[in-house]
Amino acid sequence: MKRTLLITCLLISMATLGITQVETTDLESFNLEIDTFLNGSDFSGGFSENRIFLPNSYEDTYGSWSGWSISTMTDTETAGFTNQYSCISGSGANGSTHYATTFVAGESYLLISEDVIPQKISINNSTYAYLSMLNGDSFAKKFGGESGDDPDFFLLTIKAYANGQLKQDSLDFYLADYRFTDNSLDYIIDEWTEIDLSLFLRTDSLTFNLSSSDNGAFGMNTPGYFCIDDIIIDDILYSQNNIHSTTTNLYPNPTVERLQIESTTLNDGQLTIYDQQGQVIMSINEHMIGDEIDVRALSQGQYYIEMRANDNTRWVDSFIKK
Numbered sequence: 001m002k003r004t005l006l007i008t009c010l011l012i013s014m015a016t017l018g019i020t021q022v023e024t025t026d027l028e029s030f031n032l033e034i035d036t037f038l039n040g041s042d043f044s045g046g047f048s049e050n051r052i053f054l055p056n057s058y059e060d061t062y063g064s065w066s067g068w069s070i071s072t073m074t075d076t077e078t079a080g081f082t083n084q085y086s087c088i089s090g091s092g093a094n095g096s097t098h099y100a101t102t103f104v105a106g107e108s109y110l111l112i113s114e115d116v117i118p119q120k121i122s123i124n125n126s127t128y129a130y131l132s133m134l135n136g137d138s139f140a141k142k143f144g145g146e147s148g149d150d151p152d153f154f155l156l157t158i159k160a161y162a163n164g165q166l167k168q169d170s171l172d173f174y175l176a177d178y179r180f181t182d183n184s185l186d187y188i189i190d191e192w193t194e195i196d197l198s199l200f201l202r203t204d205s206l207t208f209n210l211s212s213s214d215n216g217a218f219g220m221n222t223p224g225y226f227c228i229d230d231i232i233i234d235d236i237l238y239s240q241n242n243i244h245s246t247t248t249n250l251y252p253n254p255t256v257e258r259l260q261i262e263s264t265t266l267n268d269g270q271l272t273i274y275d276q277q278g279q280v281i282m283s284i285n286e287h288m289i290g291d292e293i294d295v296r297a298l299s300q301g302q303y304y305i306e307m308r309a310n311d312n313t314r315w316v317d318s319f320i321k322k
Contacts, residue, residue, distance in 0.1 A: 025052040025231040027098040037071040037085040053111040066105040079131040086127035093122040093192040093229035104224040118197040119232040126225035140221040151179040152213040160200035254320035259293040269309035
């Protein structure tokens with residue numbers, strides 16, 4: 001019969017292990033002049049900052065591109081394709097100058113060069129897409145129609161990959177939503193909105209897909225553009241002797257009351273739970289693999305769990321407490 005371990009919360013306000021490293025990619029390192037952009041015409045294939053890579057594909061014959069561009073464009077008034085690099089807020093998130101714009105041809109990808117946990121990303125509409133939905137144009141309808149009653153939408157769906165495998169979780173964010181019975185609730189996003197990505201846990205790439213209620217014979221009529229900025233990741237700094245295999249699992253995750261470590265390779269030892277700032281929240285000197293861990297006393301949020309086995313093997317994972 002498995003024992004249940006009731007672990008007392010140990011709040012240590014000053015002591016931190018430093019096993020995590022929060023990193024924000026704000027794209028300011030590109031140092032562009034205001035009202036300029038990079039669209040891949042140098043055939044670089046994409047843009048890197050910190051550990052984020054934004055792929056780009058440029059076609060020289062027609063000067064067309066897909067994937068991502070880096071922009072400091074401030075034009076919030078010019079409608080149409082000629083203004084495809086601008087954000088509707090006229091700047092980056094939090095008043096910064098740089099941001100990234102994507103043209104989604106099927107899917108756009110954001111690659112992370114190391115195995116980390118994405119935390120947050122800021123999203124906004126491009127000027128091109130925003131004005132098209134607000135007023136309509138020669139290709140796309142005015143959202144809501146002439147009466148304002150059409151249940152239109154512009155939806156961004158985010159998914160994640162880990163070790164080349166698509167995760168089951170997905171995140172939907174409506175860049176515009178006119179599906180409300182009360183038309184006064186209809187909206188088109190016109191400011192930077194921070195999206196929580198922590199449900200994806202450990203991830204090496206994100207994918208972005210756009211869908212719209214306005215479609216035609218050649219697919220979506222709504223311009224397939226949106227903007228991102230301030231990509232925040234949380235890195236767990238692993239030691240060389242960590243266990244990285246399917247022989248050790250943590251479940252259920254997310255959890256409400258209890259956790260359990262199942263392993264055929266990890267031995268008993270010291271168990272520690274840290275918050276996102278690296279503070280020790282729970283600790284027990286001798287934890288036996290297979291024993292349940294009571295986490296009911298934890299607040300809702302994301303935590304890291306570490307096992308330092310008696311043979312000096314170290315294993316780290318993360319979980320979400322609901």
